[in-house]
Amino acid sequence: MVNMIIDGKNVAATEGTMLLEAIRGAGISVPTLCAHESVSRSGACRLCVVEIKKGNRTRIVTSCLYGVEEGLVVNTKSDRVQNVRRLVMELLLARCPESGLLQKMAQEMGIAPQLRFALDTDKGTCILCRSCVRVCEEVVGVSAIGLFARGSHKTVGTPFMEQSEACIGCGACAYVCPTDHIVMTSTGDKRKIWGRTFKMQACSKCGKFFAPVDQLKFISKKTGTSFEELSVCTECR
Amino acid sequence: MKKTGNYSAKTREIVKKHGGEKSALIAVLQDIQEAFNYLPKQALKTAASAMNLPLSRVYEVATFYTAFSLKPRGEHVVKICMGTACHVRGASSIQDKFERTLGIKPGETSADGKFSLETVNCVGACALGPVVVINTEYHGQVTMAKVDKIVGKINKEGAQS
Numbered sequence: 006m007v008n009m010i011i012d013g014k015n016v017a018a019t020e021g022t023m024l025l026e027a028i029r030g031a032g033i034s035v036p037t038l039c040a041h042e043s044v045s046r047s048g049a050c051r052l053c054v055v056e057i058k059k060g061n062r063t064r065i066v067t068s069c070l071y072g073v074e075e076g077l078v079v080n081t082k083s084d085r086v087q088n089v090r091r092l093v094m095e096l097l098l099a100r101c102p103e104s105g106l107l108q109k110m111a112q113e114m115g116i117a118p119q120l121r122f123a124l125d126t127d128k129g130t131c132i133l134c135r136s137c138v139r140v141c142e143e144v145v146g147v148s149a150i151g152l153f154a155r156g157s158h159k160t161v162g163t164p165f166m167e168q169s170e171a172c173i174g175c176g177a178c179a180y181v182c183p184t185d186h187i188v189m190t191s192t193g194d195k196r197k198i199w200g201r202t203f204k205m206q207a208c209s210k211c212g213k214f215f216a217p218v219d220q221l222k223f224i225s226k227k228t229g230t231s232f233e234e235l236s237v238c239t240e241c242r
Numbered sequence: 243m244k245k246t247g248n249y250s251a252k253t254r255e256i257v258k259k260h261g262g263e264k265s266a267l268i269a270v271l272q273d274i275q276e277a278f279n280y281l282p283k284q285a286l287k288t289a290a291s292a293m294n295l296p297l298s299r300v301y302e303v304a305t306f307y308t309a310f311s312l313k314p315r316g317e318h319v320v321k322i323c324m325g326t327a328c329h330v331r332g333a334s335s336i337q338d339k340f341e342r343t344l345g346i347k348p349g350e351t352s353a354d355g356k357f358s359l360e361t362v363n364c365v366g367a368c369a370l371g372p373v374v375v376i377n378t379e380y381h382g383q384v385t386m387a388k389v390d391k392i393v394g395k396i397n398k399e400g401a402q403s
Contacts (some may be wrong), residue, residue: 138298148296153305164301165283171296 007075012082024068024079025053033081035056035108036090036182038097039134040069043144049134050091050183052110056080065089097121097132104130130162131186137178147171147223148176150199161186162197174203174217208238215239244280252277253288262293271310280311300350316351316358318396320344321375327362328371336372337361339389356396 006017011031018027023046028035038050048067055068058078065085080086094111099122101107107130111117119123135152138161142148149172154159164171174196179189191196194214196203205214206221215238225232248337256273260266270293274285281304290297304310323335341347344357351358367373370382374392381392 142296143285148298151296151302153302155306162287164297169296169298 007073007077007097009075009079011079018073020044020073021052022073024055024057024066024071024073024077027067027073027083028055028079035068036114037069037082038106038132039136040202041136041140041181041183043177043181044139045143046070047135047139049136050097050132052095054086054089054093054099055090056083056086091116099123100125100128101130101184104132106130107132108186129186132184133159134183135161136181136183137161137187140177140181145173145175145177146227147173149173166200166206168201169199172199172201173220174198174201175220175221204240206236208241209233209236210241211238211239213215213238249278249282249284249286253285254292257292263275264293264295267293267300268307269293271300271304275310279317280314281313312356314351317356318376319358319360321360321362321365322348323363323365323367323371323373323375324361325371327368328364328373331371333372335386336356336374336384336389338360339386340374340393345391357393 009016009018011059012032012033013030016027016031018030025035025037026039035055038052039048040053046069048070051067053068054065056079057066057071058080059074059076063080063085067201068079068081094107094116095118095141096113097107098111098116098118098120101125102118102124115139133152138151141150149169150161150163152159153164154160161173163172176196176198179185179187179198187198189196191197191205191214194205194207196205196217203217203219206216206218207214221232221235225228225235253274256270256277259273260270267388270289271281274289275281278285286304287297288294290300291333293300304312313357320340322333322340324333324337337348340359344359346352346359348359348361362375365373365375365380367380367382370380372384374381374384376392376396381388384392
């Protein structure tokens with residue numbers, strides 16, 4: 006265990022864990038967008054910044070990526086932290102003015118859209134946190150999507166923005182997306198995501214359409230479980 | 243399709259040359275671009291499967307670097323340096339001149355497939371500004387008159403061969 010002082014409180018945390026967990030464990034809330042339990046951390050959204058003090062120096066770090074340290078003095082609400090967080094939020098708001106979640110978070114933090122940042126109209130609600138790309142690679146294991154181009158043209162999508170053969174239609178990307186940028190629509194035996202329509206498998210017991218055929222085939226191939234066995238939905242299993 | 247087959251065979255050859263190493267992706271893409279003058283879709287797909295990389299990763303790299311082109315480029319790629327030194331020495335009027343002479347804008351290729359126009363940020367020859375790089379040849383202290391001369395020379399060479 007390592008001992009730290011967070012906002013004046015003595016907090017003990019397990020070695021190897023991140024500051025964010027220690028802060029939240031101490032009952033202090035920190036806004037985050039990209040820290041999702043299912044994917045590795047990347048520090049992309051920058052909202053989790055805190056000020057740490059080591060010796061006489063203080064600096065701003067992303068708490069989601071900073072490991073806990075003995076004797077660290079952490080301030081989650083200093084003026085410096087608030088300023089950085091406000092700027093990050095203002096820029097996110099300018100990129101995704103339509104995002105309901107961002108609007109709500111900004112309101113809670115008392116932040117209004119700034120005139121000096123021109124609003125983007127072509128970015129949807131994507132904040133480029135890469136969570137979807139990481140879940141597709143780390144959890145699903147197909148890497149069907151990526152972040153393409155660079156700078157202000159950077160967008161998330163499938164290669165060549167075409168229907169991806171690698172995609173299995175699992176919808177994990179839509180699930181982890183913090184701002185609901187990825188649209189997945191399921192109607193009857195069809196599911197549409199990334200411009201491709203997937204055929205859904207009906208549960209062999211209750212008849213409910215519960216997963217794309219391609220996803221079940223993928224799982225079957227990977228785990229060796231027979232397709233018939235997988236064709237029973239989780240509720241009937 | 244014959245052309246598609248060509249892309250795949252040549253791409254596999256290039257991947258093999260680099261030992262199929264994942265870390266050699268950029269070198270592979272450079273060689274593919276060298277071979278076809280751009281990165282054909284089929285070549286990227288072949289490279290991805292031959293190197294055991296997801297296509298999304300290959301496409302990420304191909305779209306990230308401006309040195310890679312996903313569109314077919316002309317026989318002669320004209321790169322006008324837009325770095326600070328070239329800029330203050332009139333690179334934008336040189337660009338204007340090239341646009342009018344070739345009838346294309348940056349990022350485009352002329353209808354006859356002879357010229358492509360590109361702007362680059364610095365070619366590291368600031369003392370020679372404004373600099374224009376055509377294929378691998380550097381032209382320094384380019385003036386309006388020189389543009390006509392350079393383009394004329396390339397056109398003449400093309401007519402002879």
